[in-house]
Amino acid sequence: MTAPVIEIIPVASIDVVNPRARNRRVFKEIVTSVAELGLKRPITVRRKSEDGEPRYDLVCGQxxxxxxxxLGQREIPAIVVEASSEDSAIMSLVENCARRQHRAIDLLHDIEGLKSRGYDYDEIARKTGLTVEYVKGVISLLEHGEHRLLRAVEAGQVPVSIALMISQAEDTEVQAVLQQAYEEKxxxxxxxxxxxxxxxxxxRRGKGYRTGPRRVEGPTLSSNALLRAYREDVDRKKILIRKSNATKGRLTFVIEALRKLFAEHDFVALLEAERLDTLPKNLAQRMQS
Incomplete structure (x- = not known):
């Protein structure tokens, strides 16, 4: 296989050998990125040996x-490789395996990486296609370890401006931030x-996400301690059952007393005169049953 060469080739001369179905939202983002920022990486094709005009099989970059x-473009930059159909199929497979779905937090850390390499906010915004305000907000949240807020921002659950306000507010001030966000729609x-x-x-859990196995804090429970905890839990449940039975008995007494009272026509007439002849729905249903 010879060294790759970048050429400008006609779009119409490229054949997609193994087309893949694509998510419409993802494809729309690709079109928007190409339209606004240009092609960041050339596609890869292999030259086919055919008579007449040259034709190519697509390897990577559908x-x-x-x-x-x-976008109506007639030509596209492409890395042209000299390879057999078997080699190009392997290259395409490797490319697809390498194109794993990054977590949102990984992509946001890429912004932090650009900042650490000396790029300013305007340059990062231009390279990523994001707004300067968004880039500033993301870097600020990353610097403060606000990974939970960053996930919410990337998922579109919380605007970056509100996430910044939450990160800078005390616990007692967070509700005021939510109220302001609600009022501003x-x-x-x-x-x-x-x-x-x-x-x-x-x-409750902190700003970031814990990775790795959870550590068990405190001393290990002995068999005696575990047995004592089990007995205490059983005793609590017994007390709860006794209270439940006592409550059930009182409720039964109240229902029977009311049933007898409502059998008295004079008593019912007095309640109707005072507009006190209604009962809670659950209690009325118990009396009817």
Whole structure:
């Protein structure tokens, strides 16, 4: 196999040998990225030995090729390799295996990596296709270890501006932040409920996510301690059962007393005159049964 060469080749001369079905949302993002930022990486094709005009089989880059076709482009940069059909199939397989789905937090850490290499906010925004405000917010959240908030931002549950306000607020001020977001119509309905759940998890479990096996804090329980804990739990359940039976007995007494009282026509007439002849639904159903 010879060294690859980048050429500008006609889009119409490329054949997709093994087309893959593509998620529409993902494809739309590819088209938008190509339209706004250009092609970040050439596609890879292999030259076919045919008479007449040269033709190529696509090895890697179906999404980029289809994005160019959607945008009406007639030519595309391509790495042209001299390979057999078997070799190109293996290259395509390796490319697909390497294209794993990154977690949102990994992609956001890439922004932090660009910042650590000396790129300013404007350059990072231009390279990633994000807004400067979004980039600043992400870097600030990363610097403070706010991985839970970052996941919510990437999932579209919480705007980055609200995530920043939450990260900078004290526990007693978080509710005021949610109230402001609600009044400004930034968090409503399911998004507001998700934000409340996120804040509670952040308060109880911390800003980030633990990795690796959980550590067991405190001394190991002995068999005697475990048996004592079991007996204490049994005793608590016995007390709960006794209270339940006592409550059931009182409820039965009340129902029977009311049933006898409601059998008295004078008593019922007095209740109706005072508009006290209604009962809670559950109690009325028990009396009827």
């Amino acid at each position: 999404g980029r090729l289809e994005a160019y076709q959607t 930034l968090l409503r309905g399911q998004r507001l409920m998700a934000a409340k759940k996120l804040i509670e998890q952040r308060r």
